[in-house]
Amino acid sequence: xxxxxxxxxxxxxxxxxxxxxxRATVRxxxxxxxxxxxxxxxxxxxxxQIMLEKGLVERDSSSKAHVYRAKQTQNETQKNLVSDxxxxxxxxxxxxxxxxxxxxxxxxxxxxxxxxxxxxDAEEKNK
Amino acid sequence: xxxxxxxxxxxxxxxxxxxxxxRATVRxxxxxxxxxxxxxxxxxxxxxQIMLEKGLVERDSSSKAHVYRAKQTQNETQKNLVSDxxxxxxxxxxxxxxxxxxxxxxxxxxxxxxxxxxxxDAEEKNK
DNA sequence: TGACATCTACGAAAGTCTTCGTATATGGTT
DNA sequence: AACCATATACGAAGACTTTCGTAGATGTCA
Numbered sequence: 001x002x003x004x005x006x007x008x009x010x011x012x013x014x015x016x017x018x019x020x021x022x023r024a025t026v027r028x029x030x031x032x033x034x035x036x037x038x039x040x041x042x043x044x045x046x047x048x049q050i051m052l053e054k055g056l057v058e059r060d061s062s063s064k065a066h067v068y069r070a071k072q073t074q075n076e077t078q079k080n081l082v083s084d085x086x087x088x089x090x091x092x093x094x095x096x097x098x099x100x101x102x103x104x105x106x107x108x109x110x111x112x113x114x115x116x117x118x119x120x121d122a123e124e125k126n127k
Numbered sequence: 128x129x130x131x132x133x134x135x136x137x138x139x140x141x142x143x144x145x146x147x148x149x150r151a152t153v154r155x156x157x158x159x160x161x162x163x164x165x166x167x168x169x170x171x172x173x174x175x176q177i178m179l180e181k182g183l184v185e186r187d188s189s190s191k192a193h194v195y196r197a198k199q200t201q202n203e204t205q206k207n208l209v210s211d212x213x214x215x216x217x218x219x220x221x222x223x224x225x226x227x228x229x230x231x232x233x234x235x236x237x238x239x240x241x242x243x244x245x246x247x248d249a250e251e252k253n254k
Numbered sequence: 255t256g257a258c259a260t261c262t263a264c265g266a267a268a269g270t271c272t273t274c275g276t277a278t279a280t281g282g283t284t
Numbered sequence: 285a286a287c288c289a290t291a292t293a294c295g296a297a298g299a300c301t302t303t304c305g306t307a308g309a310t311g312t313c314a
Contacts, residue, residue: 008271012215026291043273045292050271064280064291081216082227088139089208094232098225098242100209102249105221109253112246115225119239119246122229126236135301153261170303172262177301191261191310 005054006084007077010047013037015077018057018070025065132181133211134204137174140164142204145184145197152192 007015017032018024030044048068051057060067082097090097107115134142144159145151157171175195178184187194209224217224234242 009215010272016218039272040274041290042275042292046273046294047271049293061292066292078216078223079227079231081212082224083231085208085212086228086232088136089205091143092232094228094234095238095241096205097209097228099245100206101213101221101224101228102245104206104210105213105219107221107249107253109250111222112250112253114222116243116246118226118229119243122234123236123239126234126239137302166302167304168260169262169305173264173303174301176263188262193262 005056006080007051007056011051011056014044014047014051015056015070015074018068019074023060023067023069025067027065029068132183133207134178134183138178138183141171141174141178142183142197142201145195146201150187150194150196152194154192156195 013033014029017029021028021032026041026045026048029048030039030041033039033044048057052059052068056071057068058071059069086092086094086097140160141156144156148155148159153168153172153175156175157166157168160166160171175184175186179186179195183198184195185198186196213219213221213224
């Protein structure tokens with residue numbers, strides 16, 4: 001029984017901040033998020049409490065202002081999200097997904113070179 | 128300002144069927160979906176009525192059993208979903224997204240070759 | 255034409271997500 | 285010690301999603 005706890009949109013925004021800061025209080029997370037998207041302090045607090053229950057984050061409650069940390073790495077979460085999208089919207093066609101990414105986002109020469117390297121790796125493994 | 132109506136999970140499953148069949152009645156959609164995921168007929172009906180209101184599908188009501196059609200192509204929808212994921216979970220890094228795709232899904236030699244070709248195209252455009 | 259199978263319309267329950275207000279606890283400062 | 289700024293806990297409203305039951309319309313066939 002995999003605990004495939006897919007974060008919601010609001011939760012993902014909070015995780016994003018936590019990944020960048022490593023450890024953060026509700027206040028710190030709220031300060032960052034509030035810039036892009038005005039939102040009450042207790043809204044962020046409540047979300048983070050829910051995320052604690054869901055197991056998305058863990059916290060250190062030894063000080064008055066609890067310190068939170070993401071429980072999964074950004075990498076793991078991204079992997080799950082991609083896997084999910086691949087299933088749900090692309091019927092498993094990696095080809096089409098990559099195609100859309102390249103079309104959607106202008107990609108620098110460096111990035112393209114990097115992607116080419118990853119393909120070479122994948123082809124190696126295929127042998 | 129595009130009405131960026133992101134389909135929900137259940138709606139996406141229905142769209143998937145509609146894209147494959149081109150045009151379909153509720154009965155036909157239900158038959159397909161019910162195989163993978165048991166679900167009442169009126170559930171699918173209701174969903175499709177909601178999708179009509181949202182503008183995700185259109186229908187021809189001239190016969191007793193209305194005939195539905197997806198309003199957006201699969202391509203357009205996939206593009207929006209990728210764009211969305213890129214924003215929300217990858218902060219715009221196409222590189223990381225592609226990396227995860229290649230890691231997540233075993234990709235055939237043919238597909239890899241195809242992806243290489245797309246990269247060549249992108250590099251051409253970059254010049 | 256009348257019965258039956260099948261269709262649509264619609265209300266509503268149950269679950270989830272997002273948001274915030276209010277109550278209460280706590281630590282530091284005077 | 286009392287005050288004040290700041291924390292957490294928690295309930296609950298409102299929106300959205302998913303699900304289905306029931307009522308009523310309609311086409312077909314004996």
